[in-house]
Amino acid sequence: MSRFVLAGVRAVALCAFAMLPLSALALPGESIPPSPPGLHKVGCSNIAQDFTRVPPGKSAQDWWEGYPDDDTPRYLTDLLAESANSLVLNLALPRDFTLYGFFSGRTFAHVVLVCYPTTQANGRADYVLPGGQSVPRMQRGNEVPIFTDNALRYPVLLFSHGFGGSPISDDYIEALKLFASHGYVVVAPFHGDSRFTTVNVESFRDALYALLYYKNYVAMQAVRPRALSAALDLVLAHPQFRDHVDPARVGGFGASQGGESLLLMAGAALTTSLPSETSKVTFDPRLKAAVGYIPYFGVQGYPAFGTDQKGLSGVTLPYLALSGTADTTAPISVTEQGVARLTGTRQLVALNGVLHGFDRGFSDDIFSWSLAFLAGQLSGDPVARATSARMTSVAGGGDDVLRIDYLAPTPAGADERIAVEYYHRVLDHFFVTAESAEAGMLDAGVIVPGWQRTGFAFKVRPAGDARGAPACRFFGTPGVGPNSHFFTLDAAECAKVKANPNWMYEGLAFSTEVPATDDCAADRVPVTRLYNNGKGGQANHRYTTSHSEMREMLADGWILEGTVFCAIP
Structure with a gap:
């Protein structure tokens, strides 16, 4: 079980590791072309x-x-x-x-x-209705x-x-x-x-x-x-x-x-x-x-x-x-x-x-969004699910804006885990765990009160799974470092944070695929890391797949740190 520092414990407002170059980062998301005509x-x-x-x-x-x-x-x-x-x-x-x-x-x-x-050979006649x-x-x-x-x-x-x-x-x-x-x-x-x-x-x-x-x-x-x-x-x-x-x-x-x-x-x-x-x-x-x-x-x-x-x-x-x-x-x-x-x-x-x-001017938007969403949910194809999760607009046509979005992961298999996100209102901090026992402890709210599920999650694999890279998990050293957790797949970043006295290494949290050039394979959902820039005096990171949540965080002064995990859809 991890160590949590409760609200009220003094901590240094310090992000004790190098940030990614911000100038190269942009909100993830894809504008897809309109759906082609049906084949049938x-x-x-x-x-x-x-x-x-x-x-x-x-x-x-x-x-x-x-x-x-x-x-x-x-x-x-x-x-x-x-x-x-x-x-x-x-x-x-x-x-x-x-x-x-x-x-x-x-x-x-x-x-x-x-x-x-x-x-194509079906020669039955169309049935014409009054009105054409x-x-x-x-x-x-x-x-x-x-x-x-x-x-x-x-x-x-x-x-x-x-x-x-x-x-x-x-x-x-x-x-x-x-x-x-x-x-x-x-x-x-x-x-x-x-x-x-x-x-x-x-x-x-x-x-x-x-x-x-x-x-x-x-x-x-x-x-x-x-x-x-x-x-x-x-x-x-x-x-x-x-x-x-x-x-x-x-x-x-x-x-x-x-x-x-x-x-x-x-x-x-x-x-x-x-x-x-x-x-x-x-x-x-x-x-x-x-x-x-x-x-x-x-x-x-x-x-x-x-x-x-x-x-x-x-x-x-x-x-x-x-x-x-x-x-x-x-x-x-x-x-x-x-x-x-x-x-x-x-x-x-x-x-x-x-x-x-x-509205016929939005026909491409209406049906392209609909077909992509239904394919993602019904086809069983991970590429279709990931495409739906990445989608933020349809190219051309009308002006379509994604206001709310979240792709819930499918139920975890025996070799999979669900990373569940929590929020603490007093601390104004986010936290994620893929450990069912830890999630149960937080849900109970007795040992460490105040944490509530946000309704967001993403799918990973157990720590040590060879199909991905292990995520190092850190917690701010009590009384010295931030009252927060931090996760990274980057081996160099992991080593750097281990050497920093402001952070305690808590072990490997889970395993997931590493993004290449800030993106993931077509059958994976990008997980983006954001940093609160020490807002409220305490450093904190958030890990999310939701484009609308990212926009809200940026509007609230958070800093985009890019795609850090590639989640199973």
């Missing part, structure tokens, strides 16, 4: 409709979205021309009045559209899907459209096609939100309106994640798809309300009464990662996940939020508060000037 043609399941059932002057879109005609319910099932060959599920809602109100215990049909990678959109190479009658490779199992992408939309409304169908062209089996339920409420978020600016209709709005929100899970159940069990999808690789993409729905599916607690009562809707561990485009986290005064977004605390789903800085329906300030609550991999990208809608 796209086919889709059967949603053939009889548009003669739509009265003159009416729009089929009202049925797609479940919008009632006065008191007469309408939904896509009313228009299906080949319903026996379409994907339809019946969702029975739990008897839970808090979440589902007057819809509690009732059953609602949900139509599901599935789009998938298909062969088309469903590519749509199955008709009892036709079965034609996959690019029948021997492969493809990753699944649950697609959740925004409030009042549908998978074939507006720009959503184009997004479905894009993801399927990149090798995803895209599963998109028609939520039919307007069957539950026609109240939108703008109405909640009127407090009286909110009080009168909020219960139905809660029910609509609570139904959505259950429909997503049921759609996944349907596809994983369906004879046309079950042998072609990988149940271990399930991601999600949600727009606006859909971004909220995926978090609710991952166990977030939903605001059920204003201002602060919350209730967990469901938890589906099959969902491994999700992207929210202009995701709805609520508005000022009406948070989606309880007061201060506390309903997101403990949610570990890897999540990327792409938010517009000019969005007043889903304000980025509210989203930022929510993303900061997440405890797993998390990213928030600000799209400068984007309103609440699809």
Whole structure:
């Protein structure tokens, strides 16, 4: 067990070793080129409709979205021309009045559209919709899907459209096609939100309106994640798809309300009464990662996940939020508060000037960020994970800025360790340990009180592992040196600090790969060291993989010392 000096013990404010040359250092990060077009043609399941059932002057879109005609319910099932060959599920809602109100215990049909990678030779006709959109190479009658490779199992992408939309409304169908062209089996339920409420978020600016209709709005929100899970159940069990999808690789993409729905599916607690009562809707561990485009986290005064977004605390789903800085329906300030609550991999990208809608000028940014994030979380490829962790922008296109980022390491194998970061508020110091016993002691807060986990960590190997270099660990000599720890892989630096009486050598902490010219191999995540420049009279170093944390530290007067470790992603 290491020696800690408690707050109040006098120490010399001295960084007793040579600093790296600062003029050559810059914040790490990579601007990646836009994602190329997908390699696959796209086919889709059967949603053939009889548009003669739509009265003159009416729009089929009202049925797609479940919008009632006065008191007469309408939904896509009313228009299906080949319903026996379409994907339809019946969702029975739990008897839970808090979440589902007057819809509690009732059953609602949900139509599901599935789009998938298909062969170049697939000659099926596109199905043209009113308004000009088309469903590519749509199955008709009892036709079965034609996959690019029948021997492969493809990753699944649950697609959740925004409030009042549908998978074939507006720009959503184009997004479905894009993801399927990149090798995803895209599963998109028609939520039919307007069957539950026609109240939108703008109405909640009127407090009286909110009080009168909020219960139905809660029910609509609570139904959505259950429909997503049921759609996944349907596809994983369906004879046309079950042998072609990988149940271990399930991601999600949600727009606006859909971004909220995926978090609710991952166990977030939903605001059920204003201002602060919350209730967990469901938890589906099959969902491994999700992207929210202009995701709805609520508005000022009406948070989606309880007061201060506390309903997101403990949610570990890897999540990327792409938010517009000019969005007043889903304000980025509210989203930022929510993303900061997440405890797993998390990213928030600000799209400068984007309103609440699809901005074609940011198309490359939206889909390049999304594809890189999903590949990093679902593919199992360490290069893809490391690429996602290094990424700070997309070249060209709109102005995208990474505001929050953290890549949580995958669970440690038998020959791996997790280096966990702690922070002491009184000392204003950071510390990292890869020793589980030491972490347990700090968590207990008895022997050495005051240390709290920051929620950041990176993966290393045990000390002495031949696949990396050993990290020397030092602690400031009590009463003489800094009240802080210091780590280095550099043998010369290690020897120099050992010879300095201000530091005590505590042994080898862990092993990790050495960066070459301030960078790491493509399958590794750079760990950057920062120095507090003696801020507060005590020297301290921080070791982090997060670009946003680095920016905050530099703004607070810390000094960048460069990439010092290469972590396993």
